[in-house]
Amino acid sequence: MKRIDTIIFDMDGTLLNSLGDIADGVNYILKKYGYPPRTYDEIKSFVGNGAARLMSKALPDGQQTPDFERILEEYKKYYLDHNNIKTSPYAGIMDLLRELSLKGYKLAIVSNKNDKNVKSLNKIYFEAYIKTAIGESKDIKRKPAPDMVYKAIAELGSTIERAVYVGDSEVDILTAENANIPCLCVTWGFRDKEYLKEQGAEHIIDQPHELLEFLGEELVSEGV
Numbered sequence: 293m294k295r296i297d298t299i300i301f302d303m304d305g306t307l308l309n310s311l312g313d314i315a316d317g318v319n320y321i322l323k324k325y326g327y328p329p330r331t332y333d334e335i336k337s338f339v340g341n342g343a344a345r346l347m348s349k350a351l352p353d354g355q356q357t358p359d360f361e362r363i364l365e366e367y368k369k370y371y372l373d374h375n376n377i378k379t380s381p382y383a384g385i386m387d388l389l390r391e392l393s394l395k396g397y398k399l400a401i402v403s404n405k406n407d408k409n410v411k412s413l414n415k416i417y418f419e420a421y422i423k424t425a426i427g428e429s430k431d432i433k434r435k436p437a438p439d440m441v442y443k444a445i446a447e448l449g450s451t452i453e454r455a456v457y458v459g460d461s462e463v464d465i466l467t468a469e470n471a472n473i474p475c476l477c478v479t480w481g482f483r484d485k486e487y488l489k490e491q492g493a494e495h496i497i498d499q500p501h502e503l504l505e506f507l508g509e510e511l512v513s514e515g516v
Contacts, residue, residue: 298450299392300441300473302459303403303410303425304339305481307418311324311336312378317371318350325363327351336482339437340461342404342428342433355447368406380416382480384500389421391504400424400444404434404463404464424448436466441473459504462491476506 304310322329330338330350338349347364348354357363357486392399399422403410410427418425424447426440428433433439445455457468460481465488468475477493478500479485489495497503 296454296456296474297396298398298445298448298455299400299503300350300444300455300457301399301401301422302457302461302464303401303405303413303427305460305483306458307381307398307401308379308413309382309481310375310379310413311339311482313375314346315340316378316477317374318346318365320370321347321363321367322350324366325359338470339482340404340463343406370410370413372406375413376416379413382500386417388500388503389418393421397507398448398450400448401426402435402440402467403427435463438467438471441467441471456507458489462488464481465491465493476503502503 293315299500301307304314311332315330315331318335319329320375335350338346344364347367348360351357351360351363389399401410401414401418401422401424403426405427407427407429410425414422414425426443426444428434432443434510441455441457445452452471452473455472456474457464458478459465459467460478461483464478474495475493476495476497479488479498480497485496493514495506497506
């Protein structure tokens, strides 16, 4: 029997390279309201804590910006309508999910992206393999609170003892720590290896297939 049979994935920077559409959405709104644009690298560093935190960092005066809530809602609506123009899965991700599914692993997504966007993009790309996809909403605390992880594990009929978390940022490291499950950090996303190490990452992978190698090390046969 597998000791780990449940994989909880972050979405942005882990499964999907969504930076282009996120950045274009942010800069569309900034231009509309007369604010200077942000570079892709700047926006990449802002991603991970939800739309409100993203826009507060992108705007010069943050949440003190006049009409901040209206600007935020416009960004959310624009991005929902334009979230799949430049976005695509990272190389090797679809093969990984297919292999995990064939091997019987339970798979889920938890993300600080708005829940409508999470479910929309999951339906487009990953629905054949991932049925549980949870995003930010008023009904559940966002990461790094462990609530999304616990909800996903419950929906999958699993337990924290059988789960591992896969993400690309400091938020993911804290989320896994708060949920009391192991975290694998990926280097192909929005944070580099050195930064992840500085944030306390213990397990780091550079290619999607390395997740299978990690899980292979965790396989335990019973009755043998």
